[in-house]
Amino acid sequence: MKTQKKFTADDIRLTSMCAVPILIVFVFCYLPMIGIIMAFKNFKYNKGIFGSDWVGLDNFKTFILSNDFMVLLKNTLVNNALMIAFSTAAAVALAVLLFNLKSRSKTKFFQTVFITPHFISWVVVGYIVYSFLNPSYGIVNSLLKMMELPEVEWYSIPWLWIPILVITETWKTIGMNSVIYYATLMSIDESLFEAARMDGAGKWMITKKIILPELASIVTIMTIMAIGKIFRADFGLFYFVPRNVGALYPVTDVFDTYIFRQMRIDNNLNISAAAGLLQSVVGFICVMVTNHVVNRVDSDKALF
Amino acid sequence: MKRILLVLCSIAMCFSVASCARNAEQTQGNGEMPTIVWYVPGDSQPNADKVMEKVSEITEKEIGARLNLRFIDQASFNQKLNMLMASGSDEYDLCFTGYTNVYSKAAEGGGLLELDEMLDNTPELKNSILEGVWNDARYNGHIYAVPNTQIFALSTSIELDKELVDKYNFDISTVKELKDIEPFLEMVKQNEPEIFPFRTANSEQWGLEQKNQYNKLSGRLYIKQDTGEIYRNLDLPEYKELMRLLNSWYNKGYIRKDVKTMNDDTADYNAGRYAAYMINWKPGMAESSKQRLGREKYYVKLSEPYRQQGICQETMTGINANCKNPDLALKMIELVNTNTDVYRLICHGIEGENYEKIDENTIRYIENSGYNPNADWKFGNQFNAYVLEGQPSDIWEQMKHINATAKESPLTGFTLNMGKISGLQNQTTTAVAQLKSLMVCSPDEFDDLYEKTNEVEYESGGKEILDDAKAQVEKFLETKNQ
């Protein structure tokens, strides 16, 4: 069956299904990639992308040798690692709790509530966080004042923003993430639980012996996937939530926000092109490696 | 390769059918007469077409071209122009350049046409602007845009709320420098819980201009006003004192607690919640704030009017490097700057529809008339504009006088080449962030933090920036003295 492959009419139909999407991707994604050469050029408006002078790796050198680079690297990796760990743990916990709730209507209601934050843009989330932490009008400082505790300068203490960002991220994504784990739990064979209960296992025992092991594989896959994207930071989270406050850069400035600032505010097209390309290349390698690993663990779940 | 191109072309054709039709319509509408397209930052004006029709009636007669002024909102102007320039667009001829669409960057990047020799063909334009100002418009020795004439010499002043000053009988004649207002701030602090005594911007501190000492060149570089020497502000004892003063004011509660994070405190300012503020002084300030804020203010001048180098580079009009008809574009700039009818139409609209005359030179805007850019300085020589109701009638004369008599910087004509520096400045962001902490730290920490900041800034690029700037100035002075 496999040896002689005939190109049937259906194969042509299948191929034709791919044609339009592939064309659109080609036009809007691949054509502009010619612009990647900007990273190796000293771009001048009047000379254009092709006419500008080649500068080799100068743009990369400038970027990597700048003091910002190490800060960006550290922030991107540390923040992302913490977010992966924390939001995964929180989502798993929530899924287990929801799973233990026997009333379906209640489960549905809670799920709806927890998913809600997913649907608002980061700009709006930024305003929401601001309404809590605004030093003079914010709710948190009003509370602190009421309890006669000293007020906190939220937007000037960088290290505070590691937990703030992690919590914000978790708040926004926990609902969506827990759905995935919840559904995995729903697919566990009911007889497993019956058997366990017969053996007199308590809630905690069941969680430990059945639920968590069942989740382990999906959690592993999700984590590996997330690690593949660790050099990409969620731009909205890091730009709109800390309100682009310079004092917080030591903790909140990541590759994506840096590239944005270089391009939009400083009109520095060379550096932003170089930084963007570097991030893409490293990200690509990471994804290829993780995809390989996932292929080994569970080839069904690999991307390609 | 050929085949790929063919495919691409056909795709492009498909996509552009609709828009082609639209474009064709636009260009054919006006027959043979060329149209000069001009991008300016500002809210779009519903009745702009009507005004442009009137303007074009004159410009057709004078230079044989029509004018199409297009507004792009302030918030996206910089980005949009950056994209237009980067794409090598030739769909526009003139653009605003200055504080947004920054002149030095646009010129450095090659987005603006060099005008040095072309200006000889427009003598009227050349003569309408002071020689010193032309020199000041140079970037790397060349003129890339025409400055919009307005007041170019500023004095540093302190703005004090009149109501509060009168209420607490504060004698403003005792104020010679910033620190002298401390007793006033203390009284406000003690008695007015809803008012912040001192307003200071979240951005980098200034105030070195007091007593005509220093003015800013770029980033943390300052010029000594009498000698033209370059310093890093962190190296200056005056700067340390200024920061220490602000630090002590912060700790005494004269400066709001959230100063570091306030991106925009204008709402509070407009609501009259500040008692004192440092601001550049120019004629008509008192009348302006009365009309604008509904509050009266005192202004105490701390320095004499002084024309900093590069001040005219805040508001200019440039020609697109890819402009198809640069001579005509320059003629249009000339006309706008020298023909008061054209200029006043652009600035104020049509008499009777958009404004009404109070006397020969004074007007009052008609509300909701569909055309009121309300920013004469964006278009050309402000002194040709009408005076608005409430402004002193001789305001333009006062300004002209100040422009002509003010001391000018020894570095007039010098523009810092940002080529090397802008990259270095990007490296000092961490240090700059710390700079802002200087104000809000405890007094005990101040000296340590200052030294640390100084060190970090110096190490992370401040030294190279200073050296580069100094070398540039030296070179400039050498050629100037030849």
Next chain:
Amino acid sequence: MQNIRPGSKRTKRQMGLTIFLGILCIFFLLPFIILLSVSFSSEKDILLHGYSVLPQHFSTESYEYLFKNATGIIQAYKVTIITSFVTMIGAVLLDALIAYPLSLKRMTGKKWISLYLYFTMLFSGGLVPTYILIAKYLNLCDTYLVYILPALISPWYIFMMRTSFAAIPDGLLEAAKIDGANEYTVFFRIVLPLSKPVLATVALFTFLTKWNDWNTSMLYINDENMISLQYLLQRIMENITMLQNSERDLSGYMSVSDIPSETVRMAMAVVVAGPALLVFPFFQKYFVKGLTVGSVKG
């Protein structure tokens, strides 16, 4: 599980769990309540007393300010709804169209097509080349197409659909083919109807991404009647800031009224996010299924 007696240990545990999750819910919703309450507060209260969970004096001044230019907002709503809707339909159809062949084991070269798609999620040409392509070569400035075309294909959603389609039993597809159906018939008659959850999920996601998009307007639209809602509101706010801060008019004349800026910001957030939040519960019943079958790669 079947016979829960009142007062039993299990009921108590269920009660405790419900209460715990209920409290958690309140914390999740608190931010929205505050957002709403600030937007209905009077500016003066905010400046004097700060934000609060309930407005001290109910006021609609911020909404009045926003809707002073009501025709503009309504037009922007129209543009946004139409373009988001068309994009949604087109994107779901095209994403599904390519996801189906990719979900079949016998499809040749699907690995390469996946890589081809995935590559674009990591590498992009950047803003300038994209702008040049769209504005100069495709000439899409000031057209509705510029909102729609670049957003039609999303690799991520294709992968979601691919996984979901792969879960459809092969036997079903084979049976249809034996009955003489070709691949297109199978796709439209069997695959799509069986995949409502994932289609609905992708539809909603695409709609919301488009709804929250302001970049497109900023870059490519000059015609006031064609700007999107997000951009309009963003601009209202930024222009206030820039106008207020402008020191360029060195003679100092501007007309700046007292703008309720703190409350307007929150009102803006409500106006922008509100409709999206109202829409989503209607899709919710598809989520659990749509996400799980498809989003394992999330």
